[in-house]
Amino acid sequence: MARALLIDPDTTIPAEEMMLSFARSSGPGGQNVNKVNTKAVLRWNVAATDAITETVKKRFLKQYANRVNQAGELVLASDIHREQIRNIAACYDKLRQLLLPVLHPPKRRRSTRPTRGSVERRIAEKKRRSDQKKQRRFRPE
Known part of the structure; x- marks a missing residue:
């Protein structure tokens, strides 16, 4: 029942690599929940895949x-969802959403210098904290 999953134009996970199984859903729903296997469970072996x-x-x-x-x-x-088909689609969508961010390498961060204002604020805060601590010192006269 599994179908190939298109992640992006260059990446497709074949149906043979995924295994779908079904179980009864939890929670309220009365007779429907007790009789129908609507919960979808998708298994994909990441370690053995050739799709990525x-x-x-x-x-x-x-x-x-x-x-x-x-x-x-x-x-x-x-x-x-109440329907098995919609739960299958939700599982496929979850897998797609997990794969999309890792398909392309993250951009390298280019280090930038702190702005003059941020440096001045940091120094001013250090000075204020230093003065505050100086006030706590005991100075006999």
């Missing part, structure tokens, strides 16, 4: 290490 490059894989595993299990699988679940 090694550098993207490293960035993904570094950024989402807490979401990947010991077997290298990312497990996403959705039970917010």
